[in-house]
Amino acid sequence: MSIAAAGAGSGIALAGLSKTYASPEGPVHAVRGIDVSVAAGETVALLGPNGAGKSTTIDMLLGLQRPDAGEATVFGRSPSEAVAAGAVGAMLQTGELIRDLDVRELIAMVASLYPRPLDVEETIELCGIGEVAGRRTQKLSGGQTQRVRFAIALVSDPDLLVLDEPTVAMDVEGRRGFWTTMRAFAARGKTVLFATHYLEEADAYADRVVLMAHGRIVADGPPTEIKAIVGTRTIRATLPGVPLDALAALPGVASAERRGEAILLTCTDSDAAIRGLLAEHPQAADIEIAGAGLEQAFLQLTGDDAEQAVTA
Amino acid sequence: MSVLDRRGRGAGGASLNVTYLRFELLRTLRNRRFMFLSLGFPLVFYLLVAGSAHDVKDLNGSGLTAPLYYMVGLVAFGTMSAMLSSGARIAAERQAGWHRQVRITPLPPRHYLSAKIVTGYLMAGLSIALLYAAGAAMGVSLPAGRWLEMTGLILVGLIPFAAAGILIGHLLSVEAIGPAMGGGIALLAFLGGTWFPIPDHGVLHVVGQLLPSYWLVQASHVALGGAAWGTRGWITMLVWTVVLARLARRAFERDTARV
Numbered sequence: 001m002s003i004a005a006a007g008a009g010s011g012i013a014l015a016g017l018s019k020t021y022a023s024p025e026g027p028v029h030a031v032r033g034i035d036v037s038v039a040a041g042e043t044v045a046l047l048g049p050n051g052a053g054k055s056t057t058i059d060m061l062l063g064l065q066r067p068d069a070g071e072a073t074v075f076g077r078s079p080s081e082a083v084a085a086g087a088v089g090a091m092l093q094t095g096e097l098i099r100d101l102d103v104r105e106l107i108a109m110v111a112s113l114y115p116r117p118l119d120v121e122e123t124i125e126l127c128g129i130g131e132v133a134g135r136r137t138q139k140l141s142g143g144q145t146q147r148v149r150f151a152i153a154l155v156s157d158p159d160l161l162v163l164d165e166p167t168v169a170m171d172v173e174g175r176r177g178f179w180t181t182m183r184a185f186a187a188r189g190k191t192v193l194f195a196t197h198y199l200e201e202a203d204a205y206a207d208r209v210v211l212m213a214h215g216r217i218v219a220d221g222p223p224t225e226i227k228a229i230v231g232t233r234t235i236r237a238t239l240p241g242v243p244l245d246a247l248a249a250l251p252g253v254a255s256a257e258r259r260g261e262a263i264l265l266t267c268t269d270s271d272a273a274i275r276g277l278l279a280e281h282p283q284a285a286d287i288e289i290a291g292a293g294l295e296q297a298f299l300q301l302t303g304d305d306a307e308q309a310v311t312a
Numbered sequence: 313m314s315v316l317d318r319r320g321r322g323a324g325g326a327s328l329n330v331t332y333l334r335f336e337l338l339r340t341l342r343n344r345r346f347m348f349l350s351l352g353f354p355l356v357f358y359l360l361v362a363g364s365a366h367d368v369k370d371l372n373g374s375g376l377t378a379p380l381y382y383m384v385g386l387v388a389f390g391t392m393s394a395m396l397s398s399g400a401r402i403a404a405e406r407q408a409g410w411h412r413q414v415r416i417t418p419l420p421p422r423h424y425l426s427a428k429i430v431t432g433y434l435m436a437g438l439s440i441a442l443l444y445a446a447g448a449a450m451g452v453s454l455p456a457g458r459w460l461e462m463t464g465l466i467l468v469g470l471i472p473f474a475a476a477g478i479l480i481g482h483l484l485s486v487e488a489i490g491p492a493m494g495g496g497i498a499l500l501a502f503l504g505g506t507w508f509p510i511p512d513h514g515v516l517h518v519v520g521q522l523l524p525s526y527w528l529v530q531a532s533h534v535a536l537g538g539a540a541w542g543t544r545g546w547i548t549m550l551v552w553t554v555v556l557a558r559l560a561r562r563a564f565e566r567d568t569a570r571v
Contacts, residue, residue: 062416063415063416064412064415064416083415083416083417083418084418084420085418086417086418088416089416090416092409092412092413092416094409095408095409095410095412095413096408096409096410097408097410098339098405098408098410099339099343100338100339100340100342100343101335101338101339101342105335105338106335108331108335109331109332109335110417112329112331112332112335113329113332113417113418113419114417114418115418152413156417
């Protein structure tokens, strides 16, 4: 029945995809040649900080932007063919609802554009927006608007569901409900790709995480693997005259750098590392232990090139 | 493969998506302020201008009564606004990001545009009906055939404005479109003869004849018998239609190029 099962290619493939924008400060390399494939039925998180190139990647996947190089295919077809066939539903990062319709009417309007939509009432129930179904779209709260936008993406009963930072305007409870619905939908054998900058969301709701920073894929694997990569802490201390390889050999330390008199240790286990450091080098002073946020973790993963990109 | 083809046809076969159009019209009718202002202004102007000259039988040598002349003059004003306001709706939807949402649905772009044009014509039709009723109340009387002929000319004369609406909707921001429409319509109405008959010689005559708004207003000349437009009118309208449709198409395609 589904396109995926029709043998028209397996899931999504992004091959050598690149996109550069012109800007007043010079060209911005939003996406720098990425290769990703997603099997039909898989739920994949595209994880990365703001400016990583997630939204540009999604735009190219949906046919909203033309890649400078490379190709995106959706179930063996071009993005626009897949979209025209009604195989894709998406919740874009930005976008308001059109006004002067109530929620039920708006969903019915969108449903009318697709060949095999879900029942409108079923969609309303699925997305938990029954209590606002009769309300005009311009009178919804931020969280309600997000759920209606989700309903718009779901009502087509798409084989591929794409969500770009879907929970941004939601409160904690809203998020939980949202992800429960998403999981239920994915369980129907659907392919889901969602972008997020929350490690916890990627960890909890994806089968696989693709880690993106500064336009590149820096890691791709199961959530546990990605968590080990980005869930690092750093120890900074003033400690002159100790060779770096001795520091790098401490337990729990992944790498060591020197910045003048200070050292910077990137740790997979900061508890073990600080114990080891103080035991062997009690003269270490001005000690700071910091959780490496995603942005910092990405900087370490991507090296000099990334720092250039950040200052650019 | 065949599944894809079937689904594609299912969504994109007809030339208009009726459900989509129905909701589009509903949205417009529900926008009370927009309805009130866009229908109200031409009517108020008409009652003021024609009311003060309701017994003038030959307005400035045009051979037309003041109530008839101003009725069509303000129909031109009101319908131009109605057609161009579809541009304001397009610009607003672009700004809201709704056009991106629509682009990731199977709705063919031509259906999106045709819904906007039909909505513009509906508003124009309401404006025409309202002004005709006011005109009749002020003593405008024509044979049924003339009413029809005049209405037909006006509806044809609005085609370049439909294209212009799409053009500005894809070219201008929401902030720019208000002043652009306000100024543009005022100028076109003035030079087209909405407020007074354009003299049959001189600069105003030369300029007026080059404008589509002039020929809209000229539709009132059906009352004098003979052709209201003549070859020159038809050619002017045709040129405007072709040029604006091309520009609109280009602006639309540049704005919405699918991969």
